[in-house]
Amino acid sequence: MMKPIQQLGVIIAVILTLGSTAMAAEGGNPKKGKHLYKKECKACHSANSEGPELTPMAKTMAQWDRFFTRDQHKSKPEVFKALSEQELKDIQQFLYDHAADSDQPQTCG
């Protein structure tokens, strides 16, 4: 039997773990995200396009999370509004998984 104080410790540890993962990109399908990125984003984010050239490793994991949760493409809000919540999660996951400080940085989208 655990003492109540030990049980409390376990509960706090679980809450801290859940809390920290909730901050990071999750729940997205990176494979779908890659496909969606090519379809929905690349046209405006390649060389000589309307927006700046972008690749997953153009930003860090934290910067991608911030972009999707706070900025939400505010320079052209209609871009994100045209996509579903799940589609945006998938794109975010793809970019996050290959960000500059990720395990597998990727230069191509």
Ligand code: HEC
């Ligand atoms: C219709 C064209 C268009 C589409 C589609 C588009 N963007 Fe953009 N994007 C822009 C423009 C224009 C800017 C603003 C550039 C500026 O402020 O100088 C921008 C800015 C950004 C920025 C900030 C640039 C930076 O250097 O920090 C990010 C990140 C970005 N877009 C990501 C995306 C993602 C992800 C998608 C696909 C879901 C997407 N964009 C789709 C045109 C587009």
